[in-house]
Amino acid sequence: MTLSIIDHDRAVRHYAMRMLADGYEVKARVEGWFDEPDIIKGYRPDIVARKGDVFLIVEIEKGEIDWPKIKALESFASGRPEFQLRLITPEEISREITDLNVRNSA
């Protein structure tokens, strides 16, 4: 399953705002609204959120095409206990978007 760029970007906005409201300091790839996360091992994650000493890297997978980026982020986080990696799959997003659409049309 793959995620379109439109749905991917919509998901990034969704998670970024939720984390911001939840008290995280958020850097996200949401043009005009957030500062961009720093590049990690050649890739820019979708979201990097910080609360205290803990950093949460959130990556919304578009599909198998993202494997080099995922590998790089996994490798980065594995040696750093202060960084947690949260991967969100297209299937999860698909359910989330369905929920969003249901809610939007409710």
Add this chain to the structure above:
Amino acid sequence: MSATPRDTFLAAVAKMLGENPIGASPLGAVLVCEGWLLEEILHSIFPSDDKFTLDRDKLNRLLLNCGRPMITEHFYEYFFGSVDSLEKFEAGVEKFRVKAMWLYGNFRFALKKLGTTSTHEFEAEIRKTEPKSPAGFEARELFTDIDPIPTADLGLLGYLSGKKIADLDICLETVELLDAQPAKIAEMLAAIGPEKQKRISDILAGHEISFPPVGTGGLEPGTLAPMLARIKSLSTSLHSRQNKAIEIGLKNTHRYLTLPYLDVYVATSMRTQQDFENQHHFIQDVFGDPQVRDLKLRYFDPTVSYANDRITKGVVEMLMLRRAQVTIYTASSEDTLGKDSELAATLAQGKAVIAYVPPGLDAKAELLRVDHPLGLQLDITSGVVHGIIVVRSAQDCAKMLRKVLLRERTFTIRHEKGNFLLEEVETKSVLRVVSDDPYLTHAFWTFFHHRH
């Protein structure tokens, strides 16, 4: 003192050879014979004051004595035929010079190339400059491969104009969060920050929805629920329209990628819904115009094509530009790197650019027509310097498009500031340039052909 027929003739020959025709001895720089022999040759051409008798042998004898190659019979026939007056000879020279500038950007090389080549090669070269029958275009099927997108939704395909939806999504997320936990409204707004709250307020105000720019005033369950419903409705509608537009745009892109041929590329930059609409109407006006409708042209309309990311879209557009014969460029008050690069890339590929400058941008039109830095570009395969055709209306754009594709344009040559300019008669656009500076010309062609 007025010029004698002999002076006029020598000036015309000098022009044909790419020499400066001004001065007492126009052929002085190239003549390899002694003066008395030139006199004898001229006497054979002008046996008396009112007689002009030129044939290929006499012209060749003159060329030989100017250190230039002799010309073939087919060359002479094509440009001079049975020339029996000085005026006709001058017209033949002008015809040659126009083709020389058009094909080679160099008079001397053109004489060597066209004047000495075989009939077959000569005809093949000349054919590139001759009018083309519309029959080949007219015999095509109508161009109906591309699906339309509702005009009001065209902007939803834009990376910049699509931002409107992204902004509304942020507002929706925010209001949804506030509505879900009304006890934490102040806390969440503080986390979101004053800058974002002000932006959310401004965006929602654009949809006539009231949201406090600062503080929590008016935000309570009773007001949040209807606000949320309103934003959801707006967002759902926009997303649904965007999804449909994208679906059509993606399919159109695939169709464009596999079209058997493409005539025209339309270069433009579209940021707002208005840009999309203006561009779309312009494209419809041009290709629906009776002056080109019968040609059944296939054109790349960027307003109805979509790709999932900018890089893919860029690659698709590069291919479209490469395949098309002509680029139509729509000027705007500000320069934009993308479409300006497309203009330059088209010229560098040796193809025509028609620049449409909308009403009100008179200075821009003049800039493009006369002295825009990108207005002249080198064709990287031939070394010929190409310029832009500037038009001011969709109708004129259609007219010039037809003339470009059917090679029906007419030209005049003028000399200005040390350069020969080949000017298209109707639009006064400079389409080819040849430098009159021998030093520059020598360095230019030496290094153009130089290969490491």
